[in-house]
Amino acid sequence: MSSSFIKIDTKNAKPKSGRKLKTMLLFPPEWVPTAPYLALPSLTAVLRENGHEVIQRDINIEMYELFFSDMFLIWVNARMAQQLRELKGKEAQGELTEKEIDQKECLEEVLSFDVMELASSAEEAKRINRSEDFYDASKLEWALNVFRDVMRYISVAYYPASLVYYPMESNLGYRPGVSSEVYACLNDPQVNVYRDVCQQLVLPSIAKERPDVVGISIGTKMQLIAGLTFGKLIKEAYPDIHITVGGNVITRLQEDLAKQEPFFTEIFDSAIMYEGEHALLWLLEALVGDREWTAVPNLMYKEQGHVRINSEIYTEKTTSLPLPDFEGFPLDSYFVPTRILPYLATRGCYWGKCTFCDHGQGYFDQYRGKPAQDVVREVKALQEKFHADHFLFADESYPPALFKKVSQLLIEENVDIKWTTLIRFEETLQDPEIWDLAAKSGCKTLYYGMESANERVLELMDKHAKKSVIENNLKEAARVGIWNHVMAFYGFPGETKEEAEDTRQFLLDNKASIHSVELFYFVAYRHTPMVRNPEKFGITIHKQDEYDMPLDYYYTLNEPGGVSCLDAMQLCEEFYQNDFASWAVRINAREQIFLYISKYGTNKLPQIYATNHTPAEAKPDTVAGLITWPVAKADPEGGKDGEPGMARVVSHSAK
Template identity: 70%
Template sequence: MSSSGLVQIDGLSPIKKEDRKTSKVMLLFPPEWVPTAPYLALPSLTAVLREAGHTVVQRDINIEMYDHFFTMEFLIWVKARLGMQLKPLQDKEKAGTLTDRETDQKAVIEQAYAVDVFDLAERAEDAKLVVRGERFYEAETLELALNTFREAMQYISAAYYPASLVFYPMESNLGYRPGVSKEVFACLDDEQVNVYRDICNQLVLPSVSKEKPDVVGISIGTQMQLLAGMTFCKMIKETFPHIKVVVGGNVITRLQEELPHHERFFTDVFDAAILYEGEHALLWYIEALNGQRALESVPNLMYRHADGVKQSKEVYTEKTAALPLPDFDGLPLDHYFVPERIIPYLATRGCYWGRCTFCDHGQGYFDQYRGMTAQHVIEQVTALRDKYQCKHFLFSDESYPPALFKKVSQLLVEQNTGIKWTTLIRFEETLQDQAVWDLAAKAGCCTLYYGMESANERVLNLMDKHAKKSVIQNNLHQASKAGIWNHVMAFYGFPGETKDEALETRQFVIDNQPVIHSVELFYFVAYRHTPMVRNPEKFGITIHKQEEYDLPLDYYYTLNEPSTLSCLDAMQMCEEFYKNDFQPWAVRVNSREHVFLYISKFGTNKLPQIYAKQQVAVGAAEGVSGLVTWPVSQSEGEDGMSRVTSHDVG
């Protein structure tokens, strides 16, 4: 039993095949997420539901949205929306009643309205052909295509003023804070800024009307997806009140303490929420709706009852080796913004290290780390390769265990699987043999993403990472020598870190730049479910909870010992790094998956063509305008739990 009073169970008895009642289920994945590969949540849920005999329609609205945005049809529609907004503003200007905000809005709309929309649309549609075809591998052409996407997003933003819709995804801003419930509810009905209302009207509601599902499930993995996901829920529930709407995903699990205090979510937005892992919980919820189980017996479930919002006291943990192969059938695998299919795959759940004091990834799982055997991994990857004619894989594990890393590499080579792959990994003493890295590269490992966090060993020990600086350096040099692309993540401002210790991290990155092919430097964030926030006095911090932030995923904090680096200091140092030091790492391509494919194509981690031209030395560069910095670290669980953080991999 956990401290919250929840009890883990082994599961419910399956319904006999001859007694099953089947339903039609529509599963939706909302914006914003990267448009380069499917997200694993829907295929994992789909596989279990289809195995039980249910009909499943799965829709990746994220990629459908971007595909829709960059069309002649939608951009002309935006032009008409701009014109409808401009006329009343011009009338108010003539009447002398224009407010300052409306003056700014009018200027933005007039600038956008002057754009040649036919030219923009033609370039945007060609840009999609670039990212999906052989021209993708011409770095300058790809850069132009990505800049066209950014230009189109700026044009679209003008019609939703003052919203900022951007490409790279996951950085848009509607002006509402997802951590404040009253702003979330206000955003859902805001037809001016909430672009997802139009996406729902144009892409989602027609599909729901056509398919006529009994249940709609929406996976909300990141805080960035919260507004879009909740918008879809509310509009579906309003338009089709007879359809049951259920939500799940990592963010829903993290908000499980707050949701019961906002019954409006369960009356106006959705009918039920699934916490933790969702495959069998969703199946059993559907069976309960069909009268084959008692609703209160379904684990991992939160739902509205006559007495208020109720949560099951039982939690079901999936048996990873017993789950069916993820089912991607029905997803638009050739519509992602890449020239080769990329499939995500997960061999483990949870983190084998699981000790980092700043990390809250474990909140998405009720149980400890679980994994499959290396042979099972190879069998499933091979099956996915053959079924979907795909040779590129994202191993989306929290942090790939060293023993599995070695064994999987060995089996991939022995069985001549012929795939290319990338994953997240820890710096480990057990990985200091050059032969390990050479074997991984021979097995198709192209890029690796490391949570270094700091290059100072005292700070690493405070974090409970216990990595040695010499090991970090050896791993980087050996992986680079093998031809693997190294992406390093670090952050400033861990409580107790001094400025000199933070500068040590900066200097380490600069000194090792030849073997660090890309870098991501952030500042410490006090995520609410971390060991640090649960025991702030132990780490010398004071947590400040703000009443209006009633859906918090992180907290503002101050240091009890002012001689160490403050949050504001860390933010400033981070800004200075990107202004003064980052240019040698500035790449012209858009995402990790794009770099992954470049290395797969050219067979080397030496890719000068994807970097911006360096005009000054390291440590003295000006900021690089218009170039892409790396997004925050991304991994996802097979249960559909997204891990989007600023700085960690175990």
């Protein structure tokens, strides 16, 4: 696809009809239900600024609110009872398959449990998450276990799906990298829980509001099935509504989606790639005849039976965008006791060199940012307008110059907030005064993409970080009370087992200044420099025709002696079995730890580590953990060794 930048001439545009469209924006599951995601408020701000009526719905948090309610659990219980009756009927006829025998056993066990007791526990768990009891680690751990129990309970009703509260690892048994399976999943009422979510939460809202346009933001792979399910059911019920999809995953899959004509016929009418604020605005103008369809940048749509991708690409000017608009979001419904707002000062990554990373695929242009003065002004405005004192700076990697200037300005202007962000280890951040200012300005937790502690491997990655700098940054941050979360992975092509051991040993040697750890195995993401030039990195990429919507590929090393994909998996498993105990936390969502640091004012929090409590401590008046049946899990994506899609997790971290 050939692309070109365009500069939109709004002054000389043709006269507008003045017609405005009512738009409903949907954020589908699954995402962490502790804070809003920034996509919808950013889109809403531009549309409302231009006179369009917008209803924005965070269906993710609405789904969890629904799941953890007596109404839904009673409904699920009835669904399971009906399923069991049908299976017993087949059993009487001697017609049960092995899978159905397993399903019947799960249903019989779960239906013996008191659903009203579970529903009561779920209500108490929600109350704990939204009250000061949140800061009692034993009570919070109990509440999180209740949520996990509820998800296991609901999973049986959608057998063999596995629905998980946190981390986001729900599995419906269909591979999202295979379009035929994605489409089959959309039509499968047995496992596709999102069909019921849509029917109970989305369709009634559309019937009430009657929007002209529905926009669905699909930012992560975990949202793909839910987002497409919503689109399909809305299209079936309301064929005259224009449905558009967008988000990072849509951008990454643009070439594949263009080949999936049924998607444009039965699920959505258009797709917006890259940044969507003004592209969505101009799409609305095209829908009312005020703009030619070919003049809408970043747009993919169906025209005369063919999918067309407009060549023009528009990148947002960060300094001229309006303040994100959270009006209409359920800001007090998230599972935290205080409001947390996301804020983005930059687009893209200022470093932008890491050979394993494809985050920049969501932006056609690379790094752009706002001046520190604008950042602080906008944060103050959000604080005052939405009564929030906690902020997630959601940048790909916070630039060191901005880190220093924003810290200084927050202090000078007496902006009393608490904040967290992702950051890169930098030589320019070694001065102790920088860290003193950061802590004084309200910085509480930092997330670092270390990736490796071996300098040769870091050079191969084009990270160019020095081990001494990594140690310095961690020690200085820890000294001033900032919580350090370090992410790394095994198996970068060319890494030896000895070099992988350097990473493990570094983590162990620096326990005093590393408060939490995530260790992954390398994944060959589709749009990375490595996958585009595999021979340069000594790997062979294995593609299979059935995987026609891949986000990553299985790979093998061209030469023996390095850490293979399977080696890296084994090393990860050994790390978590042998070395991880001292880092195991009872509360592990990013926002939860952030609030604990904010509450207690220190990175010394022994009460949240699993090694510092006994199970008896984690039980208030009601008891979690009663559901212990063996729920059958759906086959993981990629199933067999050697198939693409088997390696799914890697450090999505600061560069």
